[in-house]
Amino acid sequence: MALLCSRSILRYTSRSFHHYRIKDLSPEKCKPGTKVNVKGWVKSVRNMKGNLFVDINDGSGPQNFQLVINKEKGIDTAYGCSVDACGVIATTPKNQLELHVESLTEVGKCPLTEGYPFYPKKSYPPEYIRNHLHLRSRVSSAASTFRVRHEATRAFNEYLHQGGFVQIHTPVLTSNDCEGAGEAFLVKPLNEELLKGMAKENVPFDHAYFDRATFLTVSGQLHLEAMSHGLDKVYTFGPTFRAENCKSNIHLSEFYMLELEEAFMDKLEELTERVEDMLKCVTRSVLDRSAADLSLVRKLTSKEVEVEEGFQWIHKPFPRLTYEEAMDILQANEGRLKSPVCRAEGINKEQELFLVEHCQGPVFVCLWPKAIKSFYMRENADNPLLVDAFDLLVPHVGELVGGSVREDSYDRLQRKLPNFDVLQWYLDLRKFGSVTTAGFGLGFERYLSWMLNVHNIKDVIPYPRWAHNCVM
Secondary structure, eight states: OOEEEETTEEEEEETTEEEOOGGGOOTTTSOTTOEEEEEEEEEEEEEOSSEEEEEEEOSSSSOOEEEEEEGGGOOOOOTTOEEEEEEEEEEOTTSOEEEEEEEEEEEEOOOGGGTOOOOTTOOOOHHHHHTTTTTGGGSHHHHHHHHHHHHHHHHHHHHHHHTTOEEOOOOSEESOOTTOSSOOOBOOOSOHHHHHHHOOTTSOGGGTTTTSOOEEOSOSHHHHHHHHHHHSEEEEEEEEEOOOOOOOTTOOSEEEEEEEEEETOOOHHHHHHHHHHHHHHHHHHHHHHOHHHHHHHHHHHOOOSSGGGGGGGGGSOOOEEEHHHHHHHHHHTGGGOSSOOOTTTOOOHHHHHHHHHHHTSOEEEEEEEGGGSOTTBOBOSSOTTEEEEEEEEETTTEEEEEEEEBOOOHHHHHHHOSOHHHHHHHHHTTTSSOOOEEEEEEEHHHHHHHHHTOSOGGGSSSSOOBTTBOOO
16 A cells, blocks of 8 residues: 655545545535545435435544435434445535545444443533543543643744754753642652662662652743753753642643743743733644644634634733732722632632733733742842742733743752752753753643633543542
């Protein structure tokens, strides 16, 4: 069987039928009379007087494709089955393409009475679909969600590549807890006999493999900082882990983070401009490439008639508030909030969403109190009680991006360093050819949840993990 590639359409020739993915079937490429082979899963079967009308989908896009089967051919199939069909392209009265089937092979049957969880012409709530992770790609809304996820991943990588950033594969196993919040997963071999054979004096048994406590990463930021001191613009885009006993709709135990670090950047304003430009460019790209999938998902979750109505923020500048200004707004409206406003404790999700509504879209909150932010954030030159840090708050999810200019003073960092023995190398970055760097972390699932207006972050990642849940 010869493989051919023409104008990015992967297809093969077999008995003069050309295989097409459904998304590539169009009047320009497939004229009536063209012999075509399609494969996919049956989404519906309509039994009419002389024909069976079968809608199939092969996962390449949200649109189903209609097969017309003359009953005299004696061909039958059913909902959920996987099929391989050959036939001739024709047009419907509405000038849409359909396939008049000459032969059809049922690749895999789907006995609905033996436990298949999804029935035709029925809709299911996200919680139910989530209980069947191994089969949820068959659900149209889930399939559309994961195609949008793919396009968003592609768009972020393209944006950063075009901006001169180098992708770094930061380690999943690490000896540091970047955030210092004690939310890391400890890693050790399952085989205790292996540990016994590696044990050393003065090393705890559970640490015997690496001779130190080792964790699943909570952030690649510190590793990126090291790489930026030689490569300048770097980023990482990979899995991140947090051991939280949290049932919130915006938290997971395993999620994806886009983290960026840029050397020779010493102004917070530059960093916020980078974030704003990236989000607008990436979102425009996803809207352009995934309009049909976005529309399918958002119709289930949004009131907007057109997808574009939910993305007017692309055309507006994001306002910047200082932390003090944000707190003034919250205190002036405390009667409309359920939670008390406390300047010393930060901003909770309810308050984040209130600020977003108040500003009518995404908003940066800048210059945070040093006491409630991380050790690596630079002390503000005008007020040593503040750090040059920001949170970007967006509709629906609250905090989407957090970032800062990094502490570039050796002495100040030495005083703030939480674990000198483990992070001596981090201090060395301020000693040998040091430059100021700045960076941020973006929660990828939160971005998708915002884009798609999906109300639970567990529904935008293929295999969600959270406390008491790690199936498959």
